[in-house]
Amino acid sequence: MTDNADDRVYYVISDLHIGGDEQLEEVEFIDELLSFLEQLETTTENAELIINGDAFGLWEFTTVDGIEKFDVLESTYPELFEQLRATGQHIKITLLPGNHDHELAAYDAYVDRLADYNVDLVQDKSISRRVGEQAIHFEHGHQQDNNNRIDDWGNPHATPLGYYYNTLITSRAGQLSDRGRYNWLKDVQAVTPTERMPIWMLSKYFYREMNPVIRYSLVPFLLLFNISAILAVLAGLDLIGVWSMPVTQTEAFLSRFGAAGTAVWFLLSINVAVTGLLLLVGIPLYFLRRDIRQTVNRFGVFETELTVDAEAPYEEAAREVFETDPQTTIFCYGHTHRPTLKEIDSGVLVNTGTWLKRLHRRDGIIGVLPPVFYPSYQLAAVRIAPETDGVAVEYQTITKPSPATEELTLTERLFTVGREPEPDFPDRYVVETPADTTPTESTLEQTI
Secondary structure, three states, X not given: OOOOXXXXXXXXXXXOOXXXXXXXXXXXXXXXXXXXXXXXXXXOOOEEEEEEOOOEOXXXXXXXXXXXXXXXXHHHXXXXXXXXXXXXXXXXXXXXXXXXXXXXXXXXXXXXXXXXXXXXXXXXXXXXXXXXXXXXXXXXOHHHOOOOOOOOOOOOOOOOHHHHHHHHHHHHHHHHXXXXXXXXXXXXXXXXXXXXXXXXXHHHHHHHHOOHHHHHHHHHXXXXXXXXXXXXXXXXXXXXXOOOHHHHHXXXXXXXXXXXXXXXXXXXXXHHHHHHHHHHHHHHHXXXXXXXXXHHHHHOOOOOOOOOOOOHHHHHHHHHHHHHOOOEEEEEEOOOOOOEEEEXXXXXXXXXXXXXXXXXEEOOXXXXXXXXXXXXOXXXXXXXXXXXXXXXXXXXXXXXXXXXXXXXXXXXXXXXXXXXXXXXXXXXXXXXXXXXXXXXXXXXXXXX
């Protein structure tokens, strides 16, 4: 079916990940989402809201199956569904399945249940929409990700690698999160790429779960590790009689400060001794680790990375879409949680980002302290609208303060002073209308 959508405006959001076991059911952005939907309910524009995948975290439900998951969603978020109903009476709302909610494509009952709330569930991998004299390709993006691709689309038992990660790790994190000193483990679903998960857990253990006495005893040693490593080498040179001046001069300098200097010298001596032992053990282990890695790489054992942040597959997919249908100039996806707007040949690649928390890694400036993962939000809806000279793509941001004060310890905040992240979005971009703007048959067939 075709529709004269030359003046239609599209609002696109994705990766809400609403729902899941126990602590994962908390939606920290629910007020902002309701407010956004209320604004669309009163808009005077000829608008359509497209939820481009991963609206729900169905993979993260492990105690119920199939359509029963929708029952849990309805009972847990009644205000959200009622607002969807109200907004859907005013503008069209279209929902595409992602990987986390692929079951939406597997059970036809979801279509009817969502229709009760004026949400049109399209159980396809992608859709196309006209905008002015151009067209937009929408897909969630997981089909370009080897670890989350659904080869048997619509199969309720489809289990790519990402399925096991989320049912065994993310869901379990939701069940255990409230047992910590702070309810932080549920944020594992915000850790991207997934290779960062081990270092993130080490960071949270050190700054949150470690006994405070042990942590504050380790902090001076870790802060002074770099200096201690240098002093350990100099102490070794002094011990074998090669060069003693640095050690004697340092001791003489600190002795001028009396008891305070003696305390510092004692602390440095302990650090140097421990660091020296670590260096003696660490150097041969480094060469052994490097040799093992080279051997593993030769056999190609770990050629498939777990990361989903590489842009190359999406750039290639966009080029294929643009080449197949010249009227399609915008490739809009989500999945990687990274807001992106990039020129690709005759069109643009647009990533809608996520409404989940973002975690920004901040490595220590000195010493060998674990990195701090600084939280923030980058809530936004991508607005795509026709203009006189083409189609405008812009991010309409929704303000939500960083939860750093509540979620980071004093130590973490101290180590990141002046290095707090400032989430930013790509600039507004206008895709100029191509010279040949006659819609192709394939475009018209997919346009609703």
